Amino acid sequence: MSRAQLSIRVHRPPDWQDRRRQPRSDDSAVLSRINTAVSDLPTYGYRRVWAMLRRESERDGLAVVNAKRVYRIMRAYHLLLERKPAEPRRKCAHKGRVAVAESNRRWSYKMNGKTPVLTDGHYSRANSLSSEVIIEYKFNLF
Secondary structure (H helix, E strand, C coil): CCHHHHHHHHCCCCCCCCCCCCCCCCCHHHHHHHHHHHHHCCCCCHHHHHHHHHHHHHHHCCCCCCHHHHHHHHHHCCCCCCCCCCCCCCCCCCCCCCCCCCCCCCCCEEEEEEEEECCCEEEEEEEECCCCCEEEEEEEEC
């Protein structure tokens, strides 16, 4: 610590308070509102709960609650949802090389966008660049 800092700390008045941090406000009113929202809809995360509280506050003329505050309160009282487990990564079928019929040939394909088929869905296809043969097609419903 520098001498200037020591000098400042020594010469402070006895009733000095560091006002850079605000004292924590009482969270009981917000907690009760969060509990009512979570008890009705337990699968809602903090973002949806915050949106519901924000709409209620605007409708009733109350002070709007900050999203970070909602997250902090829900974390402190164990009201957050469990995180989704990460999906395992798929192993690639090839290791950077694609089999071709002859040497000095390049294999590639082009995707021809989605073609609407009647009103039931769309049809997607992938064509080979060299022979324009359809490699794969797929029909999806809307």
